Amino acid sequence: MSGHDSKYFSTTKKGEIPELKEELNSQYKDKRKDAVKKVIAAMTVGKDVSSLFTDVVNCMQTENLELKKLVYLYLINYAKSQPDLAILAVNTFVKDSQDPNPLIRALAVRTMGCIRVDKITEYLCDPLQRCLKDDDPYVRKTAAICVAKLYDINAELVEDRGFLESLKDLISDNNPMVVANAVAALAEIQENSNRPVFEITSHTLSKLLTALNECTEWGQVFILDALSKYKAADAREAENIVERVTPRLQHANCAVVLSAVKMILQQMELITSTDVVRNLCKKMAPPLVTLLSAEPEIQYVALRNINLIVQRRPTILAHEIKVFFCKYNDPIYVKMEKLEIMIKLASDRNIDQVLLEFKEYATEVDVDFVRKAVRAIGRCAIKLERAAERCISVLLELIKIKVNYVVQEAIIVIKDIFRRYPNTYESIIATLCESLDTLDEPEAKASMIWIIGEYAERIDNADELLESFLESFPEEPSQVQLQLLTATVKLFLKKPTEGPQQMIQVVLNNATVETDNPDLRDRAYIYWRLLSTDPEAAKDVVLAEKPVITDDSNQLDPTLLDELLANIATLSSVYHKPPDTFVTRVKTTVQKTEDDDYPDGSESAESSAHVGDGITSPPASSSSVPAAARQADPAPAPAPVPDLLGDLIGLDNNAIVPVDQPSEPTGPPLPVLLPASTGQGLQISAQLIRRDGQIFYSLLLENNSPVALDGFMIQFNKNSFGLAAAGPLQVPQLQPGTSAGTLLPMVLFQNLSAGPPNSLLQVAVKNNQQPVWYFNDKISLLPFFTEDGKMERTSFLETWRSLPDSNEVSKDFPGAVVSNVETTLDRMAASNLFFIAKRKHANQDVFYFSAKIPRGVPFLIELTLVVGVPGVKCAIKTPGPEMAPVFFEALETILKS
């Protein structure tokens, strides 16, 4: 072999493709090999060399493995766009799968599995069957993975042809590599199947534990992760398992160590003997610490996991706090995580050392790190009562350096310390007041103002201090305005003299008349009313004793912690989020059968019935809204939301939405379905949306009424799609002037109405304070289009032909105009309307799309249009033509958006 591969990248003059074609057909082997390399080079830089398909495939029949591998690489890339030509390669594949050379057999099966063309899949079955029983372990281990590939393309085929059984047999294979791949394949198939495919019995358990000792490091991870789902029968079995797994803690591969830790932690839950548990903790500590000697990337993962582990079992690393001290050259993401763990491990015994570290960090260069270090000192003060005084003296030392952001951060934490230990450390207020004029961050300002208001009676010049802030009241961020309002009221209640009285008038005026912020206005009105009707009551309310706070920042909710601990050594434990909040893998195979589409159907039926029971007033059957609702006037046209108000509510009240709620979708505001004028101050905006393959009812409830609302429940009337809530509506108590958004998961085909499909969705919402509200929504078909609606070109044609002409419906959209094909295609694709092909007809462009709605009803769509000219004609063919009107409505919204 001569020269450099990179020469293949050099661009030739025109006629590159014909030149390559000639070389590919050369009679000389070396020339052909060089030519294929050039083709691959062109392919990797994104050039289209698919036209050479036949010529490249011709090179496939060779004994030269290097050349064969190159051709296979090419095939994987282009087979999808050239399915008919790919068939040409099948014979060679089948032949190769019987080659005397095991490498060629394995290569053939590996490559065929990567070519996701239906026609090839059929030919794959026989070779795969043979290779699963091959004499050579390299072939068997490749075949095991190939079963998972096939399952991803065609799950039924895998089940029908008995591949699952063959795969299970491989668990007992004598080659550990084969075992590991079989386990990996089965685990993946199980993830995507609703049937029990791979259940670990005590028998498989012992086999796998034996294989563990002989496996490669990666195989050990596959096996440990699969076994972590096993629930031991009793403490004795758990101890046995742990004993077999513990040696893995000594492995050099961090992934093996963490997976072993996960397994041990899980089994420990069952172990009752405290001696055994203590001993295990002792064994786990050094390997966990050793993870911190790995590359910083691994350290980060280890630290995120350790953070969870010490929340459950603080003793494991109680004596190791020193290893979490930040190194000078740690990346910032490692330093931040170390700080978090230092706070968690801080105790009366080590707090002096820890404070010394924090103090040092607080004078470093990185601003974010410094801030976090200052906060850490405050959090230690709140956590450890006996150390609070030492923490405060460190904070005061830091304030004296007069670095602006350090001072501000210190004031924020000192406010919390005052809340935690009332009437203890107020003597330092004078020192704090010295820094008053340097504060320029909202949170620090708000904290300082809170302190002044809270201790107005002890600060001689509290009124002067507050007054200095009042001058800039209108310009302040709302956080500061709210605090100023409250602090001024406190001052007035404590020192009802002339000065404060004037101040309160200025503030109340500013906060009611001069502001657009409903939070501020509402709070000001409440104070105003309180002060004017009953000043004593005002005192009771405003100056009431506050509950003592604890340091729960970054402490996870116990149920969440449980779930995360079960997911140690996975992404979930790094994000500190349950897997279902970020796993978005499109499960193409699952949705092939009808039942699988709604795996939780039975559960949701129960829960929606439960919701129905909860609605007390209408004594109708639990799944229907009373007739009155049906006859109700059509809902008033959605009132346009005033932009300003919408923005303010959206922004300012984020804090009120509970953190565990899915975040508000960013995008156009939801249409208002129940205006506040109709709902006695309760305004409901809602829309059906699709996210991560699921349908949700996105709701925004705004309480503009004078009372707090709680006990929200929702109910849907029978409708053409059988839409119903999959669970109870989770909305917290809504204080006046606040709002809450929520995503309510929906299920289909629960309460179907008879008659031709229409888009009416009748909704009832109730709460404990108001009558039941009924309103109408319009069902758009858009959220129903499933992710698996893409059709192969051939099956599209077949389906089109197989449907009678009576199933074809068409409609004109004279007003719609497509000015940019790309964006329209993108928009269609975003709604799961998949582009199939395009052709020219006279001066018009004709586009074909496919889409699918649940229960496998496909839509074949033909759009005829001239780019940039108004007027789009749409024809659809579908087994359910009665859906056409609803479909056209949906399409129109896409075309016109």
Add this chain to the structure above:
Amino acid sequence: MISQFFVLSQRGDNIVFRDYRGEVQKGSTETFFRKVKFWKEDGQEEAQAPPVFNVDGVNYFHVKVAGLLFVATTRVNVSPSLVLELLQRIARVIKDYLGVLSEDSLRKNFVLVYELLDEVIDFGYVQTTSTEVLKSYIFNEPIAVDAARLPPLGPAAIFMQGSKRMPGTAVTKSVIANEPAGRKREEIFVDIIEKISVTFSSSGYILTSEIDGTIQMKSYLSGNPEIRVALNEELNIGRGGRSLYDYRSSAGSGAVVLDDCNFHESVRLDSFDMDRTLTLVPPDGEFPVMNYRMTQEFRPPFRVTALIEEAGNLKAEVIIKVRAEFSSSITANTIVVQMPLPKYTTRATFELEPGAVGQTADLREVSKKLEWSLKKIVGGSENTLRAKLSFSQESHGNITKESGPVSMTFTIPMYNASGLQVKYLQIAKKSSNYNPYRWVRYVTQANSYVARM
């Protein structure tokens, strides 16, 4: 299980891209690069992207090796340590095969790289990362790139810098490359590499000290002979449940006490408990035989003291002293001492000792850091730097708090702080005239070597 693997240059150019499952959209490389380049979170100013993050349902993992970004994507809840470890290993395997890991070598050898990637990962599942095992499946040959002009990679690369005794090409030789004469040179490298972290308090006490060590091996021996590596006989593992605070009791006895250690999977420990020997048949390529960690007290190689004092209006003086506390037969090289100065420092003039050779001192304008570089320091010697600073504003008497800590990086060949030693290296091969080259090399590097002010 991963979906895609790719390698990007520092500018974001796509060097290698392999999609294993077709479930992540094509634009992922750009999405990733944009996210990493402009990482922002929680209103923080520009920060460094963590190695794992999620954008629109796709999880991105990345590590930086030799100035390149090795990235993997997935949509499922995989083991992140597996993926990150895998990325490091892929880098190592590629380096083993290409000899050098660089943008240039990857581009020149793209066919070989793709061949490797197909054997390392199938449908997103790791198959093997063993250079040895892979040899039977790889048919392309590497094309050498000019190693001299390339930045070295990996811990063993430090041997290329100073010591002339080492054959510099050894570490950049591909495992499958043939020597020009067709004859392979029989040699084996065993490197004891220690990274030490020490924090001195302002009064010179040692606050924390730690050694992260690894015994790295790279074998070019033909016929895969068995090798025995003997370590110190007085070697204890585990602090026996004692806490960090009283480890001093074990010091002085001459024994080396490791907190924890782990071994490569090829290592057999049959006689380890008895005579502290490791037995192994080294696979091809570079690999760590043993990793260890130690917090036992040791003598730090350097004592650093720094002083900053106000010297009149808007002026201050800095004195930094570095004393080498190791034998005079040993020389440390590429020493850099850094010290952050107050933000309002405008000018610094430096005064090196008379007769100082190979030393430079500088004030980094942007970061306001003092930087003192020394080409070498001989054991037992002391070096001093004096600097006069000018300020643009008055300090509030907090000058000490606003400067420092002093940090130091260095490399000391043929020195190790832990005292762990390879007593002998035995190659089991019958022939009497078989005497391959054995290189046992020690080196100590600074990890986080800090003196507080």
